[in-house]
Amino acid sequence: MSEDVTYADLKFQDSSEMENIQEFDQVGVKAPPAPSHVWRRRALALILLCLLLLIGLAVLGSMFYLTSKIEMEKLEKLQNFKDKLQSNVSLQLKYNMDNLEKIRNLSSTLQEMATKLCYELCRTEPEHKCKPCPEKWVWHEDSCYREFKEDETWQQSDSTCSAHNASLVKIKNKSILKFIKSKELYGYWLGLSPRKDYKPWKELDETIISSDWFTGNTSDLNGVMYCGYVYSKHVYYGPCTEEKNAICEKLANPVKIESTLMNEEPGERG
Template identity: 60%
Template sequence: MSEEVTYADLNFQDSSKRKSIQESGTVGIKAPPATSHLWHQRALALTLLCLLLLIGLGVLGSIFYITLKKEMRKMNKLQNFKEELQRNLSLQLMQNMNSSKVIRDLSFTLQEIATKLCQELYKRQPEHQCKPCPRTWIWHEDNCYLVIKNYVSWQESAMFCSAQNASLLMIKNKRVLEFVESKRFRNYWLGLSPREDYADYKTLDEIMSSSDWFIRNADDVGDRMACGYLDTPYVYYASCTNIKNTICEKLANPVKIENTLMSEIPDRKYN
């Protein structure tokens, strides 16, 4: 009896062990499905993360596109405003240029009128204050002339004119020629360049186109050099140390419009 119980116990123990082995074997086989389930969870999380990233990029792209459109509209407005300013500026510059031209033309016309009026006044009153030349000087066309009978050498005559901010008379154009012919000057030094030989006399027409007009310093004139002088209607050469009269010339100042409108002759010296 005791042996049967022992066998039964052993048999039961063996069957219990086999069942435990089977159960443990069964559990070992079911382990892989638990790992696969974890991988699916991770994949799902990554997928959701990617979707969130794509959504975020889409939102950012939309914001960027909207902002870009707004900025482009602003840029277009600024460009249009700039172009409008440039057009307005160009129109203003053109108007200013036209206005300046009108003013210049008007000033030139007024100056011409004032000059002609002053010339008429000068014919009636040689010392009228509108005269653009210093006192005692003769006004003709664009030049002022100072005629002095001082009987000095050519060098002294040239230095005297230089002290008056002028030069010896030069006959280079028709206007000066007409002035000289009308005055019939006799024995006046000219601004011809001194020369070493005595040239033949010439008429005023011939001397007008000459290239011998004074070009050297008066200090360089030697005792044996010849200088030209005026004896209307001819030009002669004589020793530069001879004594003759002086005619100085210089450009006239512009006629002052306000002086032209005044008729009184001021009791003052002209500079």
């Protein structure tokens, strides 16, 4: 009978085993451990670091904005200063140019006045110190004239004028024409170009529009050439080898303003 297993025994055994299993589960097997506090601290530190980074970026952004704004304001002030400076420089340059023009006009006026005054002084004292021509030369407008009463060929007369940095007279306007007429010259070579063919005489007035005034080289005159000379109020042509007087002209020097106020004793000019 001991070996007979009843339903009650099996049920009891099963109940015991179930209790043992439950007890083993409650006592022998441990539940999973809770999350560590270290990881929580690390997560919190990471969050704080991110917040600090965000705050830092915000501060840096604000500083950059403020710095940029300040620099832009400085740049704008510098640009305004530059524009104002350029405007002042332009105004100063214009003012200087206006003054320079006034000075030029004043200088020109003074020069004209000095020239007229000197001309009047030379009428009473031909060798006044203000005279813009060398001694023995006659002053007319902006040129100096001198008669050389030396019997010379046309070529020799031309060389004589060249030796005084002058040339034979060319009558190219009415003012010179009137001046030459007033001199009443008889037999004076003129600066007309030598010609191979003879040319009839003409009135002195007709020479103003003439294209015959000399512009070439006088170093060599081959063969028989004809040269022009003034005789009273006419122009004649004769062989260039004839001997006549010469009248030369050259540009006058500017009249010195200070010299118009200085008198000169006779014999001072060299």
